[in-house]
Amino acid sequence: MTSLLTRFQSGDRRALARIISHIEDGSPRTPALMGQLYPGGGKALRIGITGPPGAGKSTLVNGLAKLLRDAGNRIGIIAVDPTSPFTGGALLGDRVRMNEFEPDGTVFFRSMATRGARGGLATATGDVAVALSSFGFDITLIETVGVGQVELDVVDACDVVVVVLVPESGDSVQTMKAGLMEIGDVFCVNKSDRPGAERIVADLKLTLDTRKRVDDAWRPPIVSTSAQTNTGLDKLYAAIFSYLDFARESGWFETHRREQAKKTVVTLLKQRFEREFVERLRSAGEFDSAVAAILEGKTDPYRVGDELYERFTTGRESVPQSRV
Amino acid sequence: MTTERKIRVLLAKPGLDGHDRGIKVIAAAFRDAGFEVIYTGLRQTPAMIVDAAIQEDVDAIGVSILSGAHMTLFPAILDELKAKDASDILLFGGGIIPDDDKDELEKRGVARVFTPGAPTEEAIGFLRDAVARKKTDETLM
Numbered sequence: 046m047t048s049l050l051t052r053f054q055s056g057d058r059r060a061l062a063r064i065i066s067h068i069e070d071g072s073p074r075t076p077a078l079m080g081q082l083y084p085g086g087g088k089a090l091r092i093g094i095t096g097p098p099g100a101g102k103s104t105l106v107n108g109l110a111k112l113l114r115d116a117g118n119r120i121g122i123i124a125v126d127p128t129s130p131f132t133g134g135a136l137l138g139d140r141v142r143m144n145e146f147e148p149d150g151t152v153f154f155r156s157m158a159t160r161g162a163r164g165g166l167a168t169a170t171g172d173v174a175v176a177l178s179s180f181g182f183d184i185t186l187i188e189t190v191g192v193g194q195v196e197l198d199v200v201d202a203c204d205v206v207v208v209v210l211v212p213e214s215g216d217s218v219q220t221m222k223a224g225l226m227e228i229g230d231v232f233c234v235n236k237s238d239r240p241g242a243e244r245i246v247a248d249l250k251l252t253l254d255t256r257k258r259v260d261d262a263w264r265p266p267i268v269s270t271s272a273q274t275n276t277g278l279d280k281l282y283a284a285i286f287s288y289l290d291f292a293r294e295s296g297w298f299e300t301h302r303r304e305q306a307k308k309t310v311v312t313l314l315k316q317r318f319e320r321e322f323v324e325r326l327r328s329a330g331e332f333d334s335a336v337a338a339i340l341e342g343k344t345d346p347y348r349v350g351d352e353l354y355e356r357f358t359t360g361r362e363s364v365p366q367s368r369v
Numbered sequence: 370m371t372t373e374r375k376i377r378v379l380l381a382k383p384g385l386d387g388h389d390r391g392i393k394v395i396a397a398a399f400r401d402a403g404f405e406v407i408y409t410g411l412r413q414t415p416a417m418i419v420d421a422a423i424q425e426d427v428d429a430i431g432v433s434i435l436s437g438a439h440m441t442l443f444p445a446i447l448d449e450l451k452a453k454d455a456s457d458i459l460l461f462g463g464g465i466i467p468d469d470d471k472d473e474l475e476k477r478g479v480a481r482v483f484t485p486g487a488p489t490e491e492a493i494g495f496l497r498d499a500v501a502r503k504k505t506d507e508t509l510m
């Protein structure tokens with residue numbers, strides 16, 4: 046039987062979908078799989094859409110996907126919704142706004158549950174974007190959870206971030222200090238058919254003027270849209286690409302991608318060290334006795350940490366191999 | 370990293386009747402059972418449903434049909450699954466469906482037709498069993 050990867054490489058959408066599931070489930074073979082997908086995995090542009098719940102993110106993604114497709118692109122979409130911490134289940138509803146695309150292969154939409162991650166995306170979202178790019182999609186649109194938490198993961202997963210606000214967000218613009226204001230390369234005031242739109246645009250301008258950005262010279266444009274009636278989408282589209290032009294010319298695009306690659310490697314290393322270390326600790330059976338000693342006041346967490354670190358890193362610890 | 374495989378289910382409402390209360394209740398019950406539920410909304414055609422199910426890599430498609438068109442819609446979805454080489458995706462559903470039609474549909478390949486008033490636990494149990502029994506001969510690389 047032909048392998049999933051072979052079918053993936055010959056353009057089989059079902060195989061792409063199955064491979065995404067393997068990535069999400071994080072099987073022991075995922076690293077080898079990613080090794081096959083990484084060539085070509087960074088070709089696609091990644092556009093992130095974030096903002097409060099119900100702001101119209103999915104409706105905008107739908108509209109943008111249409112414009113991008115009409116311009117001749119193949120579009121991958123990842124929409125993330127929260128996993129219930131109590132049941133592990135998730136209700137993924139972003140597809141409801143995405144029903145106009147005829148099944149002709151130019152658009153691929155995948156809903157993802159956060160599965161415990163708390164930065165607005167799922168842990169596997171970046172790798173799924175790699176898979177979509179490797180499959181041949183030109184642009185990936187990524188919609189974050191939107192539950193109002195600080196959703197900064199999108200910065201590390203995308204080349205450009207659109208922050209979506211609505212007239213009702215008006216009162217909170219000044220107080221929205223940590224997070225949203227800093228990560229937007231483009232701001233979109235959606236539902237501008239509703240009262241209060243001009244005010245929030247003015248507030249936003251004021252707030253953004255006093256902010257310093259890493260990529261110094263860029264001043265994030267503010268675009269008013271009404272996604273429901275398809276108004277202003279062309280301006281949003283233009284704003285996104287003028288940022289990308291700026292980023293390319295200034296070298297920021299490259300810098301950003303390099304930083305992202307660094308972070309990915311560091312994250313993988315951290316996970317691995319943590320897993321190994323904690324496993325060794327547990328199997329050595331010292332964890333419980335150390336904790337007991339701390340509670341009895343004989344030692345403290347810092348000292349225990351130092352001692353264990355010392356022993357494990359110098360390799361003098363004789364942990365029975367079979368139990369590791 | 371999750372090791373246990375999640376059950377993924379697509380819920381759709383094909384046809385023209387516009388009541389989605391029932392299917393939303395089921396969606397919430399499935400979520401509470403630990404499933405990942407993809408809700409696609411109203412007025413889906415069989416082609417759209419199957420295309421979505423493939424992209425989302427679901428184990429099963431659940432549809433609710435109240436319009437009386439079940440004898441055309443269920444078979445149309447089955448045909449579409451076959452055409453897309455995706456018949457391993459289970460199809461189940463519910464609605465106002467007479468017993469004779471239920472038997473006929475299950476004979477034709479619908480994994481299970483639930484009658485109105487069937488407790489959601491029944492559907493949850495059915496899905497858990499059916500997904501556990503699914504076999505795959507696929508190789509990754």
Ligand SMILES: Nc1nc2c(ncn2[C@@H]2O[C@H](COP(=O)(O)OP(=O)(O)OP(=O)(O)O)[C@@H](O)[C@H]2O)c(=O)[nH]1
Pocket residue numbers: 097098099100101102103104105139142190191192235236237238239270271272273274
């Ligand atoms: N009045 C108005 N309503 C809109 C507009 N854009 C979207 N909506 C409506 O707002 C609601 C939420 O839209 P979504 O696109 O689902 O919003 P979202 O940000 O993706 O929501 P979550 O993913 O749940 O956070 C829907 O009922 C839309 O029809 C708009 O421009 N004007």
Ligand SMILES: [Mg+2]
Pocket residue numbers: 102103104138139188
């Ligand atoms: Mg949404």
